[in-house]
Amino acid sequence: MLVVLAFLTIDSLDASRAGGRQVPDYDVINQHIGYTYDWSRRLEVPVIGPAEPLFGRTYSLQEASGLMSFGKLVIQSRACMDCHTFFGNGAYYGPDLTKAWLDPAWSQIWMPMTGSSTREAAMVAFLMHPDQYPTWTRRMPNLHLTRAEAQAVVAYLKWMSAIDTNGFPAHFGRIQAQN
Numbered sequence: 001m002l003v004v005l006a007f008l009t010i011d012s013l014d015a016s017r018a019g020g021r022q023v024p025d026y027d028v029i030n031q032h033i034g035y036t037y038d039w040s041r042r043l044e045v046p047v048i049g050p051a052e053p054l055f056g057r058t059y060s061l062q063e064a065s066g067l068m069s070f071g072k073l074v075i076q077s078r079a080c081m082d083c084h085t086f087f088g089n090g091a092y093y094g095p096d097l098t099k100a101w102l103d104p105a106w107s108q109i110w111m112p113m114t115g116s117s118t119r120e121a122a123m124v125a126f127l128m129h130p131d132q133y134p135t136w137t138r139r140m141p142n143l144h145l146t147r148a149e150a151q152a153v154v155a156y157l158k159w160m161s162a163i164d165t166n167g168f169p170a171h172f173g174r175i176q177a178q179n
């Protein structure tokens with residue numbers, strides 16, 4: 001039994017650490033992240049595509065790791081989980097953020113709305129002034145993020161979208177507000 005437990009622990013660590021089987025290294029933020037349906041697993045999986053610099057630049061693994069730590073601190077300090085979920089943990093007042101980077105609303109609604117030419121610029125504009133760019137029945141309050149804080153959060157969200165979460169959340173487009 002102990003052997004089985006030890007194997008399972010090591011196996012899930014290998015799957016769940018950055019750079020592990022299902023969780024890419026942080027410098028994946030330099031690449032395009034897509035999504036496709038995997039018929040053999042019968043769920044949606046991320047597809048890590050060609051180079052796609054974030055904010056017009058390519059980050060080394062060390063720089064990307066620093067950005068992730070900063071992004072995580074911003075997310076913890078502003079208690080985003082009071083309203084949002086990450087990997088299903090948190091609250092459902094706002095949308096689940098696990099795959100927020102891939103939300104078609106960035107290109108369809110927020111890029112034109114904020115006059116941005118890239119998805120990441122639209123995300124930064126929204127995160128710095130969510131009260132100015134509402135798209136939903138429920139509003140996100142202005143949490144007074146600086147540009148650097150918003151950029152770190154965007155990098156974190158891009159990395160998170162590249163994680164193979166065994167298909168979670170299914171149909172990650174926006175959940176409909178109930179009110």
Ligand code: HEC
Binds near residue numbers: 078081084153
């Ligand atoms: C008081 C509740 C609340 C808090 C706290 C909050 N949000 Fe939100 N957030 C929302 C709501 C509601 C929306 C939907 C707003 C809209 O579409 O106009 C939203 C939308 C978003 C979106 C767009 C998601 C998508 O794909 O549609 C992102 C990204 C986001 N929030 C990130 C954050 C981050 C990062 C934090 C913490 C720094 C945070 N939010 C804190 C309520 C909140």
